Amino acid sequence: MGDLKYRRTKKGMVTATYRNQKNACKRRGHRPPDYTKEELKDWLFSQKLFHKLYNEWVMSGYKKHSRPSVDRKNDDIHYCFGNIQLMTWAENEQKAHDDMRDGKLKHGTKPQKEIEQYTMGFEMVATFVSTRDAERRTGIGQGTISSCASDDGQLSAGGYRWKFVEDGTFEDWKSSFKSDAERRVLRTSNKGVDMLTMESEYICSYPSMAIAAELNGLNRGNISNCVKGRCNSSGGYKWRLSDVER
Numbered sequence: 106m107g108d109l110k111y112r113r114t115k116k117g118m119v120t121a122t123y124r125n126q127k128n129a130c131k132r133r134g135h136r137p138p139d140y141t142k143e144e145l146k147d148w149l150f151s152q153k154l155f156h157k158l159y160n161e162w163v164m165s166g167y168k169k170h171s172r173p174s175v176d177r178k179n180d181d182i183h184y185c186f187g188n189i190q191l192m193t194w195a196e197n198e199q200k201a202h203d204d205m206r207d208g209k210l211k212h213g214t215k216p217q218k219e220i221e222q223y224t225m226g227f228e229m230v231a232t233f234v235s236t237r238d239a240e241r242r243t244g245i246g247q248g249t250i251s252s253c254a255s256d257d258g259q260l261s262a263g264g265y266r267w268k269f270v271e272d273g274t275f276e277d278w279k280s281s282f283k284s285d286a287e288r289r290v291l292r293t294s295n296k297g298v299d300m301l302t303m304e305s306e307y308i309c310s311y312p313s314m315a316i317a318a319e320l321n322g323l324n325r326g327n328i329s330n331c332v333k334g335r336c337n338s339s340g341g342y343k344w345r346l347s348d349v350e351r
Contacts, residue, residue: 107160113163113167115159115349118172118173119149122175126184128265133230135184136183138183139183139184139186146164146307147176154191155191157207158171158191158193169194170194170195170198171193171294172195173191173193174192174197175190175191176195176300178190200301201241212350217311218233219233219235219237219269220239220250220267220269221233221253221268221270222243222265222266222267222269223267225264225265227266227279236250237252245262246262246326248326250263251326252264252329254267254269255269262326296312297311297312298317298344298345298347300311300317300341301343301344308342321340326337327339331344
């Protein structure tokens with residue numbers, strides 16, 4: 106509770122912002138910020154907009170979308186005073202979405218695939234630039250969204266259906282969804298998975314990815330990605346399909 110109270114103070118926001126910027130630089134392969142945490146605090150506290158946004162965030166009941174956020178003006182350049190600006194978290198998210206849509210901002214080297222979100226009754230909800238964009242804007246895990254839209258046997262993610270835009274027309278997708286999805290479930294749900302240490306030593310087996318995820322508190326989509334070689338581990342373990350279907 107005390108930690109939360111501190112993080113909601115202006116100084117706490119500076120600490121969290123600076124830490125997030127340093128972590129983001131590592132992920133992007135950028136150089137660290139040109140300023141120290143103390144210098145960032147001095148810059149923020151000198152901005153009238155920062156105090157205005159902070160007060161509005163407090164008045165909102167600390168709603169995430171109202172939180173002050175530091176954005177890079179040019180996403181190809183690292184954090185420096187000449188390349189940062191203040192806005193709300195919601196404005197920063199919208200800018201990232203628009204930049205990804207316009208091809209100004211990309212994650213990784215793989216081409217982005219537009220994805221559509223539907224209700225379970227096949228009503229259109231929204232279209233996103235990528236699964237990463239969908240995760241950022243809905244809070245639903247990227248791995249589960251991708252598994253749902255791919256041939257992985259997962260029928261929904263976050264209570265919604267998902268379809269990659271490039272995967273045929275809506276009518277073809279809708280008309281074949283039930284039979285195809287049922288076949289996917291039958292094909293994948295009976296496949297057991299083995300849990301291994303990071304040194305590839307066998308630990309135990311589970312009758313399905315869903316059960317393995319539930320018993321270990323993991324994401325089924327992440328286990329599936331590990332089995333397919335898309336990532337090295339899930340939950341600190343390696344995973345593979347069992348030799349015998351269960």
